[in-house]
Amino acid sequence: MSPTLDGKLVVAISSRALFDLESENAVFETGDDGAYRALQLERLDDPPPTGVAYPLVQKLLRLNSAATQPVEVVIASRNDPVSGLRIFRAAKHYGLSIERGIFTRGRSPHRYLAPLNASLFLSANPQDVRAALLAGYPAAQVYPASAADAARNPDEIRIAFDGDAVLFSDQAERVFKGESLARFVEHEVIRINEPLPAGPFKPFLAALHGLQSRARENTVQIRTALVTARSAPAHERAIRTLLHWGIEVDEACFLGGLPKGPFLKAFEPDFFFDDQAGHCEGAVSAGPTGQVLYGIANETDA
Template sequence: MSLNSQTLTGSGQDWTRNGSSSSSSSSSRAPMENESMILKPSTPTRKPIPPKPENAITIAVSSQVLFNMEKEQQIYEQQGMEGYIKYQGEHETEPFSPGPAFSFVKALEAVNTQLRELYPDSEELFDVVLMTNNHADVGLRLINTISHHQLVIERFCMTGGNSPVGDLMAYHTNLYLSSDPGKVREALGEGIAAATMFTPEKMTEVSETQLRVAFDGDGVLFSDESERVFKAHGLAKFLEHEKAHENEPMNHGPLKGFLEALGKLQKKFDGKGQRMDCPIRTYLVTARGTGSSGIRVLKTLSSWGLEIDEALFLAGTPKGPMLEKIRPHIFFDDQMIHVTGAAEMGTVACHVPYGKANEI
């Protein structure tokens, strides 16, 4: 199977937020199958003012993952910059079709709509920044596309081929999504949560009212310290290591801060008595089992003061089928084998090139 950053060809226990286990995906939040309990976002009567970057949860999204620009990329490769700009100008009124990040961004907007209803003066909201290395002459078509799809995106960074890291840092970025692995690695190197997003050939239908985010554990939420033991010495030594360090929290991984940001917004819904109707749901989908290695995961999250809505310990079984059931808007993993498997089942999956497994 061929794989690139534009297109990707191709049961464990659930844990409630207070740590108790269940076998039927029950949780202190509404079950994912019950959409009727999730509040429907209302249509804003006026264009909302974007929050200040220091107050917002900033999601920076590349134009090539927000929209489908595969045809335009081919024109650039075949005709160069001049032909590319000419084509874009001739088609500036034709909107791009949605890309793999589109449903994720729409779900962020649905959460914002409900937050504004509950906290009219709060700036603790998602703020989407469109990042593109395109020439400025292409900007009009992107703006027209944003308007066509009625997206709430006010911040727009056109880097003209330069590194986006400076802009990402200026916006206090909480998550950067791109199709360019090099830029993702650069962002991670500067301490910015980032991932390379892939486009599955088919995309599973996802909720329009509840944002669902799924994380792998080691190398994503946690450091890859335990994964290094497994790769160097095998499963037996890994389990021995986890048992010996069961009460020692793991170090944080690159996306811990993003989970913290999601948890912060979840608490705002809790504070208004909407614990059962929260439009944000988080999942841990890990290859660990429920023995000492699973216990260490839960103790680490507890030591950080973080909660996860559902934790699925798959004990090495494929993640794709479980993700197909969960239907997340986005899934993060540090190993391409799991990214590929998820995408083959229709999940929009992102690779986090972090740790020993991704050293070049």
């Protein structure tokens, strides 16, 4: 039987999201391709430190066994193929079972997400993230300064999501930003039984939910959380939307505008996804964080 990625949760990840390559990237950004490649070859047998997405990748790969491999991690990098040698060696050094990689020598790798059937794309490059989101794939720009602890909660994969403009579309958020909080609440109460349109990360949450139902006997369990600025009575439309989709989350925090950081510290996520830079900056001390460059909050940055 030919190899296939059908039915798998496929995580496409840049080398800078998986490993700490910030010093090397400083050389890459100078535009001196030769110097960058020479540096990577010089450090070929020197594994870089682990990066912000390492704990998530490490735990997701632990869902695989000799009998089943529901998760595939693929390097999708702007590195050149020669520099990719170091990335594969680093993955082997850290015991990560990563066999596939796409190396595009300075060009965006997002066009390969379709043949990969990617469930998630993580990158430190905002242009690549925007391109992936426009193509319809869940994608986030990682914050390299995020706290990351692969030893924390070793038997659980904890992933937290914002609601509007992440799991859901930015339909309601546009009302809030364009009018007022009172008008937002009124808008949501009137439409309480009308499911919110899907946001960019609905497919990823659905894929995780599918893995949860298949992974009850695994040593590593998945735990999800909705962490949103919504509060009662606007919370109900969010919950009803998840029910309509047939997707459950394990925890939900309806914060009514309170800072998310302290609540995320209590949850201890392996990754948190939010569309707003301010929320992401407040979350980095709690754990790995990625900004979803989608919706009204990101239009002025386009």
